[in-house]
Amino acid sequence: MKIPINKLTKLLKSIPQWSTTMTVTVCLYILFIMVVLSISFPLKSHKTKVETIVNERANGIADLDNDANGLGQNEQKLLQRARDLSTANNRTDILRDAFQKADLDGDALLSLQELARYINRRIREHIDASIRNNPILFSEIDQSPRNGLITWDEYYVYFLKSLGYDDAFIRQVDRKRNSNLDRKTKELLMRDKALWNEAARSDSYTLTLDEFLAFKHPESSAANLLSLVDDLLRQFDEDGDDHLTMDEFSNVVADDLDDKWRQYMIEKNTFQRQEEFKRLIDKNHDGVADRSELLSYVSPKHPRHALQEAAILFNIADRNKDQRLSLRELEEAGNVFMASRMINSAQTFHDDFR
Structure with missing residues (x-):
């Protein structure tokens, strides 16, 4: 069926026109969400469709960092850690070992997804080890008297x-x-x-044993994570039903910038917060987030933390902007990687949770 030219022109004029900046921001945020989901549900092939999309973005990581995810403050914190860190004698060996383990396809280059997967694995290993070793250290200290x-x-x-x-x-x-x-x-x-x-x-x-875990490893403590969920609900649960809707999560007023959740949320526009709710929080897609879903969201094991860290590292170290990190680029930014969750998961999480 042919449409007359004059009707087609009117139809096109009736469509709302987004600015180029808004269009790019929305596309990049959707891309960020897609990569998080691919890390949460890994595919059989390392060369996934999502990774191909990431690779085709000429300035994807830089835009992802600055426009889509509000990573500026986190990047500054990582750079400060790197400045404060003393250079280890075996730094080169440590970095090369981590690079080889993260390079899943063995092409001597790291993609964003490979780096994020490795960081997520390191985070999980640290948390599991903290929980496993907590009673051992507790018993070692509990001596006079040994009373639990x-x-x-x-x-x-x-x-x-x-x-x-x-x-x-x-x-x-x-x-x-x-x-x-x-x-x-x-x-x-x-x-x-x-x-x-x-x-x-x-x-x-x-x-107590549980309190000692919260003291030494706050990122591993269920009590601490439940407290974060309470903070989320206190800040955004407007009707007090102990659940969050997408509207409650996305309609943020900048009236309390001292609160960490509002500081985090205010860096995103309403559309980005809605997408984050739909794709990262509301697992069963019923439009409401219960405590279980919120607990998964705030957990350090959630892949969004690893992806954000990987995006920061790419933004700092990917000098030629080819969407791949070589070993040389990694070594040139050595102290940044040594201070990151790629190498030093324990200290970085302790600093962030305290």
Whole structure:
């Protein structure tokens, strides 16, 4: 059937016209969501359709970072960690080993998806190891008496011993003033005391096994993650039904920029928040997110964390913008990778959750 030219012209004029910037931003955000889903549900072939799309974007990673995902603050935090990090003697060996493990197809280049998969694996390994080793360390510290609780005094002794101080020196230390200790040790003890007070829910002087996990590995603690879910609901659950709808999640007013969730959400426009809700939170697609779905969303094991970290690393290290990282590019930005979750999952998560 032929359509008259004058009717076709009117039809085209009636279609809303988006700006080029808005169109690019929307496309990149959808691309970001698609890559997250491909990491969550990996395909048999390493060369997936999603990866091909990513590879064809000339400036995809840079735009993904700056326009679609609001990664600017996270990138600055990673760069600061890299500046503060001392260069390890075996840095080259560590980076090459990680590169080879992440290079799934063996082409001596890392794609965004390969890097994100490897980071996600490292995150999962760290969390699983933290949970597995927590009772072992707890039993080692719980000595006087061995009663299933760790006191601050018990932890204090363990901490100083871990720094190389002997029993005779520790007995002479004034624990209220931290006398005879150097400034760095005092600062670490003050930091740990503050974290201890946050983790101690039942008694400010003792920690249970679960509380000790929240103290040492807050990113691995179910109690901490449930607290994050409570924060989400408190901030966005307008009708108080203990669920989040897409409208509640996406309609954010910048009236409290001191809150971490609003700081994160306000960096995205309404369309991006709606897409994030539909594709990353609402697993059963019923239009409502319950606590179980929100718990999965805030978990460090969620692939969105790994993909964001990978996008930051690409933005920093991919000098020739070919959407691939060579070993040379990785080594040239060595301290950045050493400070990232690709290598140092434990410290980066501890810094982010504290």
